[in-house]
Amino acid sequence: MPTKAFLTEDEMPRQWYNLAADLPSPPQPPLGPDGNPVSPDMLAPVFPMNLIEQEVSQERWITIPEGILEILWRWRPSPLHRAYALEKALGTPAKIYYKNESVSPPGSHKPNTAVAQAWYNKEFGIKNIVTETGAGQWGSALAFACSLLGLHCKVYMVRISFDQKPFRKIMMQTWGATCIASPSNQTQAGRSILDQMPDTPGSLGIAISEAVEEAVTDKSGETRYALGSVLNHVMLHQTIIGLEAKKQLQKMGEKKVDIVIGCAGGGSNFAGLSFPFVNDKINGANIEIIPVEPFSCPTMTKGPFIYDHGDTAKMTPLLPMHSLGHDFIPPPIHAGGLRYHGMAPLVSQAIIEGLLTPRAMHQLECYQAAVLFARTEGIICAPETSHAIAATIQEANKAKEEGKEKVILFNMSGHGLMDMAGYQSYFAGQLVDYELPEHEMGDALKAVENLPKPKIVKTGKW
Amino acid sequence: MPTKAFLTEDEMPRQWYNLAADLPSPPQPPLGPDGNPVSPDMLAPVFPMNLIEQEVSQERWITIPEGILEILWRWRPSPLHRAYALEKALGTPAKIYYKNESVSPPGSHKPNTAVAQAWYNKEFGIKNIVTETGAGQWGSALAFACSLLGLHCKVYMVRISFDQKPFRKIMMQTWGATCIASPSNQTQAGRSILDQMPDTPGSLGIAISEAVEEAVTDKSGETRYALGSVLNHVMLHQTIIGLEAKKQLQKMGEKKVDIVIGCAGGGSNFAGLSFPFVNDKINGANIEIIPVEPFSCPTMTKGPFIYDHGDTAKMTPLLPMHSLGHDFIPPPIHAGGLRYHGMAPLVSQAIIEGLLTPRAMHQLECYQAAVLFARTEGIICAPETSHAIAATIQEANKAKEEGKEKVILFNMSGHGLMDMAGYQSYFAGQLVDYELPEHEMGDALKAVENLPKPKIVKTGKW
Numbered sequence: 001m002p003t004k005a006f007l008t009e010d011e012m013p014r015q016w017y018n019l020a021a022d023l024p025s026p027p028q029p030p031l032g033p034d035g036n037p038v039s040p041d042m043l044a045p046v047f048p049m050n051l052i053e054q055e056v057s058q059e060r061w062i063t064i065p066e067g068i069l070e071i072l073w074r075w076r077p078s079p080l081h082r083a084y085a086l087e088k089a090l091g092t093p094a095k096i097y098y099k100n101e102s103v104s105p106p107g108s109h110k111p112n113t114a115v116a117q118a119w120y121n122k123e124f125g126i127k128n129i130v131t132e133t134g135a136g137q138w139g140s141a142l143a144f145a146c147s148l149l150g151l152h153c154k155v156y157m158v159r160i161s162f163d164q165k166p167f168r169k170i171m172m173q174t175w176g177a178t179c180i181a182s183p184s185n186q187t188q189a190g191r192s193i194l195d196q197m198p199d200t201p202g203s204l205g206i207a208i209s210e211a212v213e214e215a216v217t218d219k220s221g222e223t224r225y226a227l228g229s230v231l232n233h234v235m236l237h238q239t240i241i242g243l244e245a246k247k248q249l250q251k252m253g254e255k256k257v258d259i260v261i262g263c264a265g266g267g268s269n270f271a272g273l274s275f276p277f278v279n280d281k282i283n284g285a286n287i288e289i290i291p292v293e294p295f296s297c298p299t300m301t302k303g304p305f306i307y308d309h310g311d312t313a314k315m316t317p318l319l320p321m322h323s324l325g326h327d328f329i330p331p332p333i334h335a336g337g338l339r340y341h342g343m344a345p346l347v348s349q350a351i352i353e354g355l356l357t358p359r360a361m362h363q364l365e366c367y368q369a370a371v372l373f374a375r376t377e378g379i380i381c382a383p384e385t386s387h388a389i390a391a392t393i394q395e396a397n398k399a400k401e402e403g404k405e406k407v408i409l410f411n412m413s414g415h416g417l418m419d420m421a422g423y424q425s426y427f428a429g430q431l432v433d434y435e436l437p438e439h440e441m442g443d444a445l446k447a448v449e450n451l452p453k454p455k456i457v458k459t460g461k462w
Numbered sequence: 463m464p465t466k467a468f469l470t471e472d473e474m475p476r477q478w479y480n481l482a483a484d485l486p487s488p489p490q491p492p493l494g495p496d497g498n499p500v501s502p503d504m505l506a507p508v509f510p511m512n513l514i515e516q517e518v519s520q521e522r523w524i525t526i527p528e529g530i531l532e533i534l535w536r537w538r539p540s541p542l543h544r545a546y547a548l549e550k551a552l553g554t555p556a557k558i559y560y561k562n563e564s565v566s567p568p569g570s571h572k573p574n575t576a577v578a579q580a581w582y583n584k585e586f587g588i589k590n591i592v593t594e595t596g597a598g599q600w601g602s603a604l605a606f607a608c609s610l611l612g613l614h615c616k617v618y619m620v621r622i623s624f625d626q627k628p629f630r631k632i633m634m635q636t637w638g639a640t641c642i643a644s645p646s647n648q649t650q651a652g653r654s655i656l657d658q659m660p661d662t663p664g665s666l667g668i669a670i671s672e673a674v675e676e677a678v679t680d681k682s683g684e685t686r687y688a689l690g691s692v693l694n695h696v697m698l699h700q701t702i703i704g705l706e707a708k709k710q711l712q713k714m715g716e717k718k719v720d721i722v723i724g725c726a727g728g729g730s731n732f733a734g735l736s737f738p739f740v741n742d743k744i745n746g747a748n749i750e751i752i753p754v755e756p757f758s759c760p761t762m763t764k765g766p767f768i769y770d771h772g773d774t775a776k777m778t779p780l781l782p783m784h785s786l787g788h789d790f791i792p793p794p795i796h797a798g799g800l801r802y803h804g805m806a807p808l809v810s811q812a813i814i815e816g817l818l819t820p821r822a823m824h825q826l827e828c829y830q831a832a833v834l835f836a837r838t839e840g841i842i843c844a845p846e847t848s849h850a851i852a853a854t855i856q857e858a859n860k861a862k863e864e865g866k867e868k869v870i871l872f873n874m875s876g877h878g879l880m881d882m883a884g885y886q887s888y889f890a891g892q893l894v895d896y897e898l899p900e901h902e903m904g905d906a907l908k909a910v911e912n913l914p915k916p917k918i919v920k921t922g923k924w
Contacts, residue, residue: 002471003535009464074465074543074840081536085610103565105840107879147837148547167882174836174885374636375609378536378567417569417879420629423636 108414110141136168205312229266238272267344334422570876572603598630667774691728700734729806796884
């Protein structure tokens with residue numbers, strides 16, 4: 001009764017899968033402030049050109065450079081586990097598999113793209129990478145990657161997280177990164193905010209503005225910005241998860257998967273696992289593919305598909321995506337990584353095409369699922385990941401009602417060892433379920449209604 | 463350039479290695495309060511008989527039950543990594559390998575014996591396991607194991623750690639264990655201490671007394687005690703580490719190891735990696751085997767080989783071991799797992815026989831090594847583990863001076879994600895090196911001088 005599947009180094013995927021090549025309508029370009037498409041050249045002060053080329057690539061398969069594979073191999077392939085104990089606890093005929101991305105040294109899937117981005121920046125001659133981080137998961141992963149590749153990494157961390165989660169900051173410091181609270185005195189954007197609101201707790205929007213400003217104003221030409229989700233090249237780098245999973249499922253004797261599930265904040269871990277299966281679906285396979293979000297930040301289930309900014313301060317181009325508006329501030333759920341107003345354009349467009357069936361979950365049901373998972377499978381998951389587990393349990397229970405032996409695969413995107421405060425609040429009975437009141441939802445939707453509309457409509461041709 | 467070696471399920475070791483079978487002199491039995499050997503029957507209220515039989519076994523190879531293998535397989539075999547990046551940073555001709563035990567869900571090697579002990583207890587009909595924990599690593603591992611096997615687990619956690627490290631407690635709670643601060647009102651030993659010292663921060667000695675008392679006074683017959691280190695059966699269960707490592711080194715093309723290194727508090731992770739190599743040494747191989755301890759708790763390098771109690775309250779039998787005395791209280795270094803007055807009898811006897819060459823390290827050098835390791839190999843290690851890394855760096859530098867291509871293997875026994883407070887203090891310049899003043903060392907040694915002497919002397923016959 002094997003509980004997991006391995007892959008040798010020789011069997012590791014050698015190419016990433018690019019969904020942009022297979023979507024029925026090609027992805028729409030980002031738009032500038034004037035409403036015209038942003039050309040690759042205009043992004044050159046922000047990202048190195050080799051990543052910009054990936055961002056706009058229409059190639060289906062993109063070779064993973066050996067230098068990146070060598071580093072990924074330190075913890076990849078990640079295990080694919082069969083969740084026998086969870087299945088037994090649920091009494092379900094469904095077969096549940098999960099891909100365990102928590103085995104990376106920073107503890108999540110984030111290093112898959114952090115290593116790739118750091119490697120491409122280094123290839124392009126960049127010496128410093130600047131980014132922002134909210135809860136700290138992305139900042140930690142980029143600090144880790146830059147450390148291994150000998151780049152300097154600077155992280156603007158939202159002040160409230162900086163103060164409340166000192167250990168994430170110490171992780172980054174241990175990997176040699178500079179981590180400072182945002183807003184800071186080091187950028188024009190930061191100083192301007194501090195003048196107006198000296199006691200602000202900060203926000204991801206402000207931190208992005210600071211990081212982008214530092215990258216584009218650096219005179220040396222050796223500094224660039226990095227983003228941990230949303231963009232096409234980030235989704236691309238994460239597809240190694242799903243490509244490994246497909247090979248591992250074959251080794252476990254599975255010929256077909258019925259349901260694929262991942263939590264989705266900006267969309268990267270979900271895309272990483274699911275896009276290779278979206279490809280199968282486009283080619284005729286009958287698979288249900290479910291991105292899961294919190295009820296308190298219902299980007300995919302309630303937000304329109306619209307052109308919106310990626311950040312609050314409107315420093316980024318307009319991106320075609322499901323959005324609740326760049327001013328939207330979600331309630332303080334513990335799954336910080338799912339508190340984002342937008343969604344990756346590639347995920348958003350796959351939703352419009354009917355390839356994905358998004359679902360929203362409540363916080364308490366997610367923690368309940370996380371605890372059951374810990375007590376059966378033994379792994380304490382991140383609060384974000386608990387959303388995927390809760391949806392998996394719903395599907396396993398449905399399979400039980402229907403008496404069907406479905407095959408379910410979900411992404412165990414990260415462990416929760418740095419997030420035990422959330423579990424503490426849960427056990428203490430201090431957590432509540434948030435759902436946006438109708439008037440707040442209305443306000444959010446009103447804020448986005450005048451934004452430009454992408455030209456993509458559902459083709460249904462797949 | 464493969465950086466790690468894998469093993470398939472079929473290649474996993476199927477037997478543990480028992481060093482007791484090969485030591486030149488057989489291990490001495492534990493002694494009771496009357497100075498006479500403790501018979502297996504006398505231990506029956508504390509441990510299940512199947513584990514007591516393992517404790518006194520002289521069989522060289524003991525088959526690992528399938529039920530245990532199935533659980534270990536969830537995260538085992540642990541990776542064996544070649545530390546190319548660390549080698550490069552040191553400019554050493556040495557080849558450095560490390561066994562990465564941090565990949566278990568609780569984050570260390572401890573589950574190797576926690577799962578085995580929980581499984582044997584369950585086989586024997588036991589329903590509740592009681593233990594103590596200091597920093598929380600062992601309590602977490604046992605909570606994890608009991609959760610997977612459906613046993614109830616109760617952990618007496620030293621009060622100061624209970625208060626200072628709330629997240630370890632929440633981990634145990636997530637895995638369904640009951641974790642209470644010690645001293646507590648739930649045992650005679652706890653109440654008696656609280657009467658005298660209501661504000662005591664507690665100690666490992668007190669917590670052991672409470673856990674043992676609860677096990678032996680339980681009327682149901684369904685409760686036993688478990689210990690996470692020191693005892694022979696614990697060392698046995700950990701040997702899967704070294705047995706896997708030997709197969710993995712072969713896969714990496716290594717025919718011979720020159721130096722094997724592990725940190726040692728009670729001795730279990732060190733024994734787990736090294737005992738299979740001690741076997742090679744007994745059979746003629748030229749290997750240097752180094753257990754590493756802190757200068758502030760120099761059990762192996764300064765403590766005599768003596769019969770001493772395992773706990774402060776003298777609840778345990780007298781064990782033949784290197785000891786600084788059961789009343790010894792080491793300085794507050796961050797490596798809590800190395801702050802133990804004694805050492806596993808099997809490790810102690812191997813020292814007496816000249817099979818091991820213990821070494822003491824200072825705290826600051828260990829943190830320096832940990833940071834270099836994080837920035838080259840990418841893994842943030844536990845403060846305990848940093849002692850093994852610091853000794854490895856010493857040996858790699860020595861190989862450089864000598865111009866020799868030595869093969870060094872060390873045990874990466876656990877990650878430090880729950881121990882970031884230590885790194886924080888290190889970066890803030892708040893840590894100091896402790897070495898016991900001569901008079902304190904003298905007091906400690908005086909305290910043990912009247913204890914019974916084990917009859918084992920160095921045979922040198924191996």
